[in-house]
Amino acid sequence: MQVNRETFNDVMVPNYNPAAMVPVRGQGSRVWDQENVEYIDFAGGIAVNVLGHCHPALTSALLEQGNKLWHLSNVFTNEPALRLAAKLVDATFADKVYFANSGAEANEAALKLARRFMLDHHDEGKDEIIAFKQGFHGRTFFTVTVGGQPAYSDGFGPKPGGIIHGEYGNLAMLEDMMSNKTCAVMMEPMQGEGGIIVPEPEFVKGVRALCDKHNALLIFDEVQSGMGRTGKLFEYMNLDVTPDILTSAKSLGGGFPIGAMLTTAKIAESLKPGTHGSTYGGNPLACAVAEAAFDVINQQEVLDGVLLKEALFREHLARINNKYEVFTEIRGKGMLLGCALNEKYKGRARDFMVAANNEGLMCLVAGMNVVRFAPSLVIPEEDIIEGLARFEKGIAKLVSTPSDSK
Numbered sequence: 001m002q003v004n005r006e007t008f009n010d011v012m013v014p015n016y017n018p019a020a021m022v023p024v025r026g027q028g029s030r031v032w033d034q035e036n037v038e039y040i041d042f043a044g045g046i047a048v049n050v051l052g053h054c055h056p057a058l059t060s061a062l063l064e065q066g067n068k069l070w071h072l073s074n075v076f077t078n079e080p081a082l083r084l085a086a087k088l089v090d091a092t093f094a095d096k097v098y099f100a101n102s103g104a105e106a107n108e109a110a111l112k113l114a115r116r117f118m119l120d121h122h123d124e125g126k127d128e129i130i131a132f133k134q135g136f137h138g139r140t141f142f143t144v145t146v147g148g149q150p151a152y153s154d155g156f157g158p159k160p161g162g163i164i165h166g167e168y169g170n171l172a173m174l175e176d177m178m179s180n181k182t183c184a185v186m187m188e189p190m191q192g193e194g195g196i197i198v199p200e201p202e203f204v205k206g207v208r209a210l211c212d213k214h215n216a217l218l219i220f221d222e223v224q225s226g227m228g229r230t231g232k233l234f235e236y237m238n239l240d241v242t243p244d245i246l247t248s249a250k251s252l253g254g255g256f257p258i259g260a261m262l263t264t265a266k267i268a269e270s271l272k273p274g275t276h277g278s279t280y281g282g283n284p285l286a287c288a289v290a291e292a293a294f295d296v297i298n299q300q301e302v303l304d305g306v307l308l309k310e311a312l313f314r315e316h317l318a319r320i321n322n323k324y325e326v327f328t329e330i331r332g333k334g335m336l337l338g339c340a341l342n343e344k345y346k347g348r349a350r351d352f353m354v355a356a357n358n359e360g361l362m363c364l365v366a367g368m369n370v371v372r373f374a375p376s377l378v379i380p381e382e383d384i385i386e387g388l389a390r391f392e393k394g395i396a397k398l399v400s401t402p403s404d405s406k
């Protein structure tokens with residue numbers, strides 16, 4: 001059966017607008033499309049393909065587990081899930097792990113747990129969730145309402161209640177919003193979808209202190225920032241601020257769908273048998289791949305390599321910007337970087353992404369004004385250099401073409 005990009009319009013729900021080319025094969029940080037055109041991948045499946053495409057450790061874990069046992073449901077536990085949970089507990093503040101299938105599901109579990117914990121330990125009414133504008137936590141109705149972009153949660157009828165939003169970075173505002181009704185503060189320790197916004201460390205420390213003062217839980221959504229992307233296993237380790245609940249997904253499975261919620265033993269007690277669950281969560285196939293990804297990522301050379309690669313990106317991006325003057329700054333950390341467009345190119349991030357794609361580079365946007373890179377943590381230097389050369393070619397064409405958006 002012949003299928004192509006046209007088929008998408010015929011048979012798929014139109015909620016996405018995928019690129020014109022259809023990738024069919026990937027190896028490391030290179031991808032080939034139906035016409036066998038080669039691309040360098042700085043998109044990483046939106047910060048998912050943490051070890052590139054078809055990394056041998058992940059492929060062999062998948063094949064090995066695929067010949068052994070795929071799925072059981074949580075009526076039975078399984079060895080890969082137990083091993084992965086033990087490794088996550090060993091490497092982090094957490095004592096307990098809950099597995100889900102996506103970032104949104106991990107966050108949904110975190111929010112439900114926070115509400116239930118407060119019911120167990122405080123008077124009724126301590127149920128207010130505080131999150132931040134421009135934050136992103138997934139697309140289930142609870143998580144998208146907690147997310148700070150009303151455009152994503154509007155138009156679906158009555159929203160889950162007890163959710164308010166502060167300004168990311170504004171500690172005084174948060175202080176005014178918090179009270180004995182505050183159940184939890186949910187935040188990304190570095191905003192991804194919102195435009196790659198790195199907070200002041202003092203802000204994050206202040207959020208922790210306010211949560212302590214008001215007996216509220218601090219939930220870090222590390223779905224995008226976690227699993228080595230910022231040079232530490234999780235970004236909270238860079239910030240020296242420990243959350244009460246942490247969620248992971250995206251890079252956690254290296255391309256296989258899985259999410260996780262991590263928390264302390266005391267808080268975990270509130271998810272008693274029957275309170276929450278999932279048919280697939282923690283299935284052996286997903287956990288076997290995630291365990292293999294964890295083993296590769298959680299090595300000092302790999303984590304240190306992330307920072308060396310970041311330096312290479314920044315050096316070349318600064319050179320490109322000297323020549324073409326398109327960015328105000330390069331933001332982010334490690335292998336999660338954002339090129340913020342200046343006034344002249346405001347609103348045109350998608351044009352940059354398409355221009356790059358036309359030169360054989362896959363990248364992302366984060367909002368209208370930021371071009372985002374989320375490549376593999378083990379991307380070879382030569383692929384970084386070649387990818388940025390292609391990016392430069394795209395920019396050269398874009399700046400020499402009169403804008404049609406004006």
Ligand SMILES: *Cc1c(COP(=O)(O)O)cnc(C)c1O
Nearest residue numbers: 102103104136137138192223224
């Ligand atoms: C992508 C993302 C999510 C949602 O993850 P899904 O797997 O798409 O449900 C949640 N939070 C953050 C910070 C994300 O970047």
